[in-house]
Amino acid sequence: MSGQTKLLTMKGISKSFGKAVIALDNVQFELEAGEIHALLGENGAGKSTLIKVLTGVEERDEGEVLLEGKKIHPKSTNEAQQVGISTVYQEVNLCPNLSVAENIYIGRAPKTKMGAIDWAAMSRDAAKLLEKFDLKLDVNKRLDNYSVAIQQMVAIARASDIKAKVLILDEPTSSLSKVEVDKLFEIMRRLKAEGMGIIFVTHFLDQVYEVTDRITVLRNGNYVGTYKTSDLPRMELVSKMIGKDYAVLNQSLKEGQAEKEGTKTGDELVSMKGVSHQGSISGMDLTISKGEVLGLSGLLGSGRSETARVLFGIDQVTDGELCIGGEKVHLKHPIDAIRKDIAFCPENRKTEGIIGDLSIRDNMALALQAKKGLFKKISKKEAQKIADEYIEKLEIKTPDADQLIKNLSGGNQQKVILARWLATNPQLLMLDEPTRGIDIGTKAEIQKIVIDLAAQGMAVLFISSELDEELRCCRRIVVLKDMEKAGEVVGDNISEGAVMQIMAGGEK
Amino acid sequence: MKNKQLKITQNQAFWPVIIFLTIILFNTVMTRGEFLSISIVDGHFYGRIIDIFRNGGKLMILAAGMTMVLATGGTDISVGSVMAISGAIACSIIRGNLLPGLGGSVTAAILFAVCAGIICGLWNGFLVAQIKIQPIVATMILLVAGRGIAQLITSGKIITINSDAYYFINGGYILGLPFPLYIVLFLVGILLLFVHRTSFGLFLESIGCNSLASKFAGIKVNRYLLAIYTISGAFASVAGLIESAGIKGADCNNAGLNIELDAILAVAIGGTNLMGGRFSIFASVIGALIVQSITTTVLALGVPAAYIRVLKALLIIVICLSQSGKFKVLFGRKLESKKKEAVAL
Incomplete structure (x- = not known):
C-alpha cells in the first residue's frame, strides 16, 4: 500500500442494464488531489456509466468507491455533491429560466438575519465569483440569455464554489470556441493548483495532451489501463481506445x-x-x-x-x-x-432522431414503414431481417435487435438512425x-x-x-x-x- | 421452455389478468362460492360474473379508445360528456322531439348519436393537433360544454323513452350472453385488428415516445392525432348509447359522470404509460374489468355505502403499488435480504 491516500479510488465497479447489456465490468479508477485525469474511450466504452455511478445517477451492481479513504455510496447527484463530487455535463445541467446568480447559489442561497434570501449579497457574491473566471455578466439576467459556452462556464464556477474535492467535466468543450477552451483550461489549471482533482472526459485528443496529467482508458466496459500522459504516444493511445x-x-x-x-x-x-x-x-x-x-x-x-x-x-x-x-x-x-x-439524419440525435423507448428493430423500420404507408405493414420477420443486416453491416454493438435504442451509446444510436435511412434506399x-x-x-x-x-x-x-x-x-x-x-x-x-x-x- | 415463461410474464396484460383473477378468487372465497355461481333463467345466463362483463361494457369501450389517446401522451376527459350528448340525441330522436321526420327510428337514432360522437372527437383532435392546445385543456372544453349541449337537446329535461329495440342495446341477450358484451368484442376486435395488422400501433408508440422524431421519420403526426381523438369520441358515443338504453332514457346531468376518470384509471392499471409510448389495448380492457369488479366486490360484500369510496381507493392503491416497477424492486430486495438472513441463520 502506498503511504499516501488517494483522493478518489474506484475498485471493481460493475454495472449492467438488464441482463444483456454489460456497461461496466470490474473497472477501476484512481484520482489524486491536484491532478487532471482524462477518462477516455470509444462510445459505449463505459465512460458515461462510470461517471453516473460515481455521481449517484446510476447505482452500481458491484465494487466500492473511496473518497479520501472513506467508503461512499451516493444515491443522487445531490448526495454526491455533499461529499464533494461536482459534475459539469456536456448538456448544461442548470436551470435556463433562472438568473445567473440564482443558478450559482441554488439550494444554498445566502440568508439575511430574518431568514429570507439575501438577494443583494447573492448578486454581489455571484459577480465576484465570476470575476475570478474573467466573466463579466449581468448576474440578474436569466441564464438563457447567454450562450451555451457561457452557461458552461457558470456551471464550472458553481461547481468550483461548492468546495468540491472532485470536479467531473463531461465533454465540456464540445460546444466551446478555441478562445473559450483556452480560458477553460486556464481555470482547470488554477483549480488543480488549489488541490482539486479533476476528471476530464473528452473526444478531443489535442486537449488531452494539452491539459491532462494522466489518462485512464476504458474499452467495451473494461478497464484497459492508466498511463502518464507524457509517456503515452498519441498513436498508441488511439489503438488502446479502439482496440484495433x-x-x-x-x-x-x-x-x-x-x-x-x-x-x-x-x-x-x-x-x-x-x-x-x-x-x-x-x-x-x-x-x-x-x-x-x-x-x-x-x-x-x-x-x-x-x-x-x-x-x-x-x-x-x-x-x-x-x-x-x-x-x-x-x-x-x-x-x-x-x-x-431523400433521407435526413438530423443534428439533434436525441430529440429529432431516436425514439428512445422503442427497440432497435422498430427504430430502423420506422422510416421505411412511413414510406410504405399505413396499410403495407412490414412484418416482424422482415423488420428483423433488416435489423440483422444493418447491425452486421454497420457493426452496431448490441446483443440483439430487441434492445431499446436509448440503452445504446451515442455512436451506436447514430448508426441505427443511419440504418433507418439506408433501409429506405x-x-x-x-x-x-x-x-x-x-x-x-x-x-x-x-x-x-x-x-x-x-x-x-x-x-x-x-x-x-x-x-x-x-x-x-x-x-x-x-x-x-x-x-x-x-x-x-x-x-x-x-x-x-x-x-x-x-x-x-x-x-x- | 423458460423463454416462453419469460414472454408470458413480460406481456403487458400479464399482471392485470392476474389481478383480475385474484379479485374474482377473493370474492369467491368471501361469498363461499356464490360469486361464481351462474344461473340460467329463460335461457339467459345470470350471475355476478356476467354482471361484471355487462356493466363493465361501457368502461371497456371507453378504456380501449382512451388507451390510444394516452399512448400519444394526450388525454381525453370529455368522454363522459360525449356519452351524455349521444344519449340525449338518441332518446330525443326516438321520442320524436328531435328530427320528427325520422319517425322515431332506432337505427337513425343510433347513427346520429355516433355521428355526433365522431364530430366531438374531430373537434378535440382539431384542437390538439392543429391548434396545439394541451390535450387536457382542449378536451376540458367539451367536458364542460358537452353537458350543456346535451341539455339544450333535451331542453333541460330527463327524457324517458319506450322502445324495446333500444332497450336491447343494454338489456338484450344473444346466445344467453348480454348484448353489450358483443358490442365490446366487435369494437375492441376491430380496433385490435387495425392496430396490429397495420402499422398504426407502431406509429402511435413512436408518436407517444417522441413526436418530433416521428415527424422527422416521415410520420404525419397530426393526422394520427386527429384519428385517435375521433375514435375516442366515436367509442364514447357508443358507451353513451349503452348507458341510456340501461336507464331507458337520457339524463344529461348524470350520464357518464366522472367516468373519464375510471377510464383513465383502467388504462393505468393496464400498465400503459400515461406519458405516452408503449401501450396495450387488451391490458386496458382487463383494467376496465378490474375497475368494474371492484365496484361489484364492494356491493357483493355488503359494505355500507359510506365506506364504498374509501374501500375502492384502498384497492386502487394496492393495485397501483403492485404495478409499480420501483415498488417491485424495493419489495423484492426486502424479500431477498430476508431470505438471505434466513439462510444465514
Whole structure:
C-alpha cells in the first residue's frame, strides 16, 4: 500500500442494464488531489456509466468507491455533491429560466438575519465569483440569455464554489470556441493548483495532451489501463481506445478516398435556384449530383442545417425553385421528401432522431414503414431481417435487435438512425453533424460508410462543423455565410485555408 | 421452455389478468362460492360474473379508445360528456322531439348519436393537433360544454323513452350472453385488428415516445392525432348509447359522470404509460374489468355505502403499488435480504 491516500479510488465497479447489456465490468479508477485525469474511450466504452455511478445517477451492481479513504455510496447527484463530487455535463445541467446568480447559489442561497434570501449579497457574491473566471455578466439576467459556452462556464464556477474535492467535466468543450477552451483550461489549471482533482472526459485528443496529467482508458466496459500522459504516444493511445490498429483503419479510409477520386459524379439530382425560407435561408443556389459527397460548411448559424431542413420538407420553400430529378417539387412534410428518396439524419440525435423507448428493430423500420404507408405493414420477420443486416453491416454493438435504442451509446444510436435511412434506399442522404460526440474509431467508420455509399451512386450532403472531416470526405464543399451561399471550392482547390477564407470573406 | 415463461410474464396484460383473477378468487372465497355461481333463467345466463362483463361494457369501450389517446401522451376527459350528448340525441330522436321526420327510428337514432360522437372527437383532435392546445385543456372544453349541449337537446329535461329495440342495446341477450358484451368484442376486435395488422400501433408508440422524431421519420403526426381523438369520441358515443338504453332514457346531468376518470384509471392499471409510448389495448380492457369488479366486490360484500369510496381507493392503491416497477424492486430486495438472513441463520 502506498503511504499516501488517494483522493478518489474506484475498485471493481460493475454495472449492467438488464441482463444483456454489460456497461461496466470490474473497472477501476484512481484520482489524486491536484491532478487532471482524462477518462477516455470509444462510445459505449463505459465512460458515461462510470461517471453516473460515481455521481449517484446510476447505482452500481458491484465494487466500492473511496473518497479520501472513506467508503461512499451516493444515491443522487445531490448526495454526491455533499461529499464533494461536482459534475459539469456536456448538456448544461442548470436551470435556463433562472438568473445567473440564482443558478450559482441554488439550494444554498445566502440568508439575511430574518431568514429570507439575501438577494443583494447573492448578486454581489455571484459577480465576484465570476470575476475570478474573467466573466463579466449581468448576474440578474436569466441564464438563457447567454450562450451555451457561457452557461458552461457558470456551471464550472458553481461547481468550483461548492468546495468540491472532485470536479467531473463531461465533454465540456464540445460546444466551446478555441478562445473559450483556452480560458477553460486556464481555470482547470488554477483549480488543480488549489488541490482539486479533476476528471476530464473528452473526444478531443489535442486537449488531452494539452491539459491532462494522466489518462485512464476504458474499452467495451473494461478497464484497459492508466498511463502518464507524457509517456503515452498519441498513436498508441488511439489503438488502446479502439482496440484495433488505427493505422489500418486510416489506411482503409484512404483507399476509400482513392476510390472517391476515381469515380465521376453522375447526373444532377437536386437543384435549388434562389430558394428561400422566411426567417432562414435566402436565395440559396445549390446542386447535388448522384455519387458525390457534397460538403456544406460554414459557421454556426450560417444556414447549414436550415438548408437541409428545407430540402427535407420540414421548412417550406417560400421563394425560389427546388427540383429533384429534374422535376419541380413542393415538399410540405418530411414524408414528401422521403417519397422522393431523400433521407435526413438530423443534428439533434436525441430529440429529432431516436425514439428512445422503442427497440432497435422498430427504430430502423420506422422510416421505411412511413414510406410504405399505413396499410403495407412490414412484418416482424422482415423488420428483423433488416435489423440483422444493418447491425452486421454497420457493426452496431448490441446483443440483439430487441434492445431499446436509448440503452445504446451515442455512436451506436447514430448508426441505427443511419440504418433507418439506408433501409429506405435513398438517392440523397443528408447527414447533419453525423459524428458529433462520437469517438474517433466510429467517426472513421461512419466517414468510410459515407464514401462507400457515394461510390455506389448515392448523393450525400455532408454537414459538419469539423472542417478536416469535410476535407477528408468531400470533393466539393459549398460554404455558407449568413444564410446565403458564399462560395464553393472544388477538387484540388479544397483546403482548410480556402474554405476558411470564404467563411471569413466579406469582412476584409 | 423458460423463454416462453419469460414472454408470458413480460406481456403487458400479464399482471392485470392476474389481478383480475385474484379479485374474482377473493370474492369467491368471501361469498363461499356464490360469486361464481351462474344461473340460467329463460335461457339467459345470470350471475355476478356476467354482471361484471355487462356493466363493465361501457368502461371497456371507453378504456380501449382512451388507451390510444394516452399512448400519444394526450388525454381525453370529455368522454363522459360525449356519452351524455349521444344519449340525449338518441332518446330525443326516438321520442320524436328531435328530427320528427325520422319517425322515431332506432337505427337513425343510433347513427346520429355516433355521428355526433365522431364530430366531438374531430373537434378535440382539431384542437390538439392543429391548434396545439394541451390535450387536457382542449378536451376540458367539451367536458364542460358537452353537458350543456346535451341539455339544450333535451331542453333541460330527463327524457324517458319506450322502445324495446333500444332497450336491447343494454338489456338484450344473444346466445344467453348480454348484448353489450358483443358490442365490446366487435369494437375492441376491430380496433385490435387495425392496430396490429397495420402499422398504426407502431406509429402511435413512436408518436407517444417522441413526436418530433416521428415527424422527422416521415410520420404525419397530426393526422394520427386527429384519428385517435375521433375514435375516442366515436367509442364514447357508443358507451353513451349503452348507458341510456340501461336507464331507458337520457339524463344529461348524470350520464357518464366522472367516468373519464375510471377510464383513465383502467388504462393505468393496464400498465400503459400515461406519458405516452408503449401501450396495450387488451391490458386496458382487463383494467376496465378490474375497475368494474371492484365496484361489484364492494356491493357483493355488503359494505355500507359510506365506506364504498374509501374501500375502492384502498384497492386502487394496492393495485397501483403492485404495478409499480420501483415498488417491485424495493419489495423484492426486502424479500431477498430476508431470505438471505434466513439462510444465514
